[in-house]
Every structure is written in C-alpha cells, then in structure tokens.
Amino acid sequence: xxxxxxxxxxxxxxxxxxxxxxxxxxxxxxxxxxxxxxxxxxxxxxxxxxxxxxxxxxxxxxxxxxxxxxxxxxxxxxxxxxxxxxxxxxxxxxxxxxxxxxxxxxxxxxxxxxxxxxxxxxxxxxxxxxxxxxxxxxxxxxxxxxxxxxxxxxxxxxxxxxxxxxxxxxxxxxxxxxxxxxxxxxxxxxxxxxxxxxxxxxxxxxxxxxxxxxxxxxxxxxxxxxxxxxxxxxxxxxxxxxxxxxxxxxxxxxxxxxxxxxxxxxxxxxxx
Numbered sequence: 001x002x003x004x005x006x007x008x009x010x011x012x013x014x015x016x017x018x019x020x021x022x023x024x025x026x027x028x029x030x031x032x033x034x035x036x037x038x039x040x041x042x043x044x045x046x047x048x049x050x051x052x053x054x055x056x057x058x059x060x061x062x063x064x065x066x067x068x069x070x071x072x073x074x075x076x077x078x079x080x081x082x083x084x085x086x087x088x089x090x091x092x093x094x095x096x097x098x099x100x101x102x103x104x105x106x107x108x109x110x111x112x113x114x115x116x117x118x119x120x121x122x123x124x125x126x127x128x129x130x131x132x133x134x135x136x137x138x139x140x141x142x143x144x145x146x147x148x149x150x151x152x153x154x155x156x157x158x159x160x161x162x163x164x165x166x167x168x169x170x171x172x173x174x175x176x177x178x179x180x181x182x183x184x185x186x187x188x189x190x191x192x193x194x195x196x197x198x199x200x201x202x203x204x205x206x207x208x209x210x211x212x213x214x215x216x217x218x219x220x221x222x223x224x225x226x227x228x229x230x231x232x233x234x235x236x237x238x239x240x241x242x243x244x245x246x247x248x249x250x251x252x253x254x255x256x257x258x259x260x261x262x263x264x265x266x267x268x269x270x271x272x
Contacts, residue, residue, distance in 0.1 A: 001166055001225065005073050005129040008159035012076045012090050013137020014152035021138070024091040030211060031095065037201050037219045038070035038096055039103050043111060045196060049189050059186045061112050061235065062243025063193060065227040066251075068108050071096030072221035073130050074163060074252070082259035083266055084213050092218045094134065097126050100226050108230065121229055129225075167252055174245050186243055190250040194220050198258045213262045221255050224248040 025031055046067030050060040071093050079089035105119040141148040171178070181187060201219030205212030224244050231240045 001162075002129070004159050004162035004166055005225075006133050007155045007162060008077060009073065009130055009133035010137045011152045011155035011159055012086070013134040013139075014141050014148040014155070016087060016090055016138050017141060018138055020087050021091050021094065024085075024088045025095060029206070030215075033204060033206070034092055034095060034215060034218060035099060037197075037204065037215065039068070039099055039107075041200060042070065042197055042219060042222075043067040043107070045200075046193060047111065049193055053185045053189045053192075055185050055189060056239055058235070058237040058239025059181070059184065059189070059243040061237075062227070062231065062240045062247065063189055064112050065108065065231055065240070066193070066222045066224065066244060066247045068104050068111070069100055069223040069225075069227040070103075070218075071098075071100050071126070071130075071226070072223045072251075073225070074255075075218055075221045077160070077163065078217055078221060078255045078259050079214055081256060082213055082217065082262040084217070084259075084262065085210050088210070088214045089218070090134070092214060094131070096218060097130055097223070100223055101126055104226060104230065125229065126223075126226060167249070170245060170249050174242070177242050178246065178249075181242065181246060186246050187250065190243075190247045191254070193247070194222070194251050194254040195258075197222075198254065209266070213266075217255060217258060217262075220251070220258065222247065222251055224251065 043064070044067075046063045049055075050063055055063070073093070075093045076086055076089040080086050101119070101123040137148070137152075140151075198216045198220035200216075202212050202216030205215035224247055227244050227247075228241065231244055235241075
C-alpha cells in the first residue's frame with residue numbers, strides 16, 4: 001500500500017502542473033456535483049443498504065465508514081485505464097481527499113453511534129501519503145520537466161505492480177475470513193454499494209461523457225485507507241475492519257470493470 005500510494009501519487013504529480021490540476025475545479029457545477037455525490041448521496045446510500053439488507057452491526061458500520069471516505073488514491077489509475085482525463089481525475093482526487101479530511105471526523109459520529117475519530121488521525125495519512133507526494137511531483141515537474149518526464153513512467157509501473165500485489169494480498173491473507181462472510185449479506189451489500197455509486201455518478205455526471213465517466217468512477221472509488229483509520233481506532237469488533245477489506249476488494253473489481261466498460265463505449269476520436 002505504501003509503495004503504491006507514494007509511487008502512483010509521485011508519478012501523477014510528475015505529469016501535472018498546479019494550474020492544469022486546478023483548472024477543472026473552476027467548473028462550479030462539477031465541484032458541487034462531485035461533493036454532493038460523495039458526501040451526501042454515498043453515505044445516504046450506505047445507510048439505506050444497512051436497513052434493506054440485514055447486516056451484522058460490525059459489517060453495517062464498516063459500510064457506513066466506506067460511505068464517508070472518498071478520494072481513493074487509485075482513482076487516477078482507474079480513470080487512466082478507462083482512457084479518461086487524468087488531469088480531471090487528479091483534480092477530483094485532491095478535492096475529495098480534502099473533503100474526506102473535513103467530513104469523516106465530524107459527520108460519521110452522527111451516523112455511527114459511539115464513533116470517535118480525531119480529525120488529525122484521519123488527516124495525517126492522507127496528507128503524508130497522497131497530498132505531499134502529489135504536490136512534490138508537481139513541484140519537480142515545474143523545476144525539472146525533462147527528468148520528471150523520464151521518471152514518471154518508471155514510478156507508474158512500480159505503482160501498478162504494487163496495486164496488483166495489494167489486491168492479491170488482500171484476497172490471499174484474508175481468504176479464511178472472507179469465506180466466513182459468505183451468506184452474511186456483506187458481499188452483496190458491497191457489490192450493490194459500489195456498482196450503484198458508479199451508475200448514479202455516471203447518470204448525474206452531466207452531458208459530457210468525459211465528466212460522466214470521471215464522476216462515476218470518482219464516486220464508486222472509495223478511500224478504504226481512510227475508512228480503516230476510525231475502524232481501527234474506535235471499534236474493537238473485527239467485523240468492522242473485515243467489511244472494509246471486503247469493500248476494498250469489491251471496490252477494485254467494480255471500478256476496473258466499470259473502467260473497461262467506459263473504454264469500450266468511448267466515442268471514437270473525430271478526425272478532421
């Protein structure tokens with residue numbers, strides 16, 4: 001996880017400049033829709049699923065934590081695999097990461113009785129492992145564009161390999177525990193949650209197919225690293241953490257399948 005986060009964020013930053021990354025955020029409608037999808041609709045959808053599907057309390061809490069954690073660090077990678085706009089993906093990731101830092105500590109105690117999450121405990125890993133490498137990469141790109149261009153593909157390949165290994169380890173190291181949740185409704189709830197978020201984000205993303213795809217993926221790609229912080233610090237029930245692990249696996253599968261669908265259905269380039 002550490003190698004993936006640092007390498008992928010550095011690689012993304014090395015290909016961007018601050019003005020280019022901030023440019024998409026001048027679209028007020030895009031910003032408001034992204035915030036509403038991720039910090040109003042996603043938590044509400046998670047809450048509805050915990051009522052409709054009879055989940056264990058620990059599983060329900062884990063799903064609610066995922067509902068409040070946006071700004072997944074793998075968002076640029078999944079948008080890139082969909083042949084989408086990498087700059088827009090990085091801008092949305094930055095916006096939603098900041099939103100998560102603000103939202104999680106203050107909103108989740110209202111949704112999950114007994115939850116206590118210190119703001120800095122949630123913000124620290126997000127700042128250190130996402131914001132700083134991304135900003136550092138952009139700084140290097142500003143002062144040394146040629147070396148930045150050479151280093152970015154290498155770091156991207158390392159990040160891709162680390163993401164693949166992360167997925168394998170999530171499944172392999174938790175195989176017994178994952179088999180234990182079969183029939184509990186946890187996997188069904190996670191599948192409905194992530195697939196539903198992508199569909200809703202895509203439908204509400206606007207007229208532009210570029211924005212629809214990016215917003216659909218940005219809404220479905222939850223930040224399971226951020227969700228694990230309050231899960232580990234505020235709850236002793238291992239089912240809370242297990243639900244987040246289940247969610248992480250299902251999230252990665254759904255997002256990359258959705259990216260493949262977007263790639264196959266992308267409009268062909270117009271030749272003049």
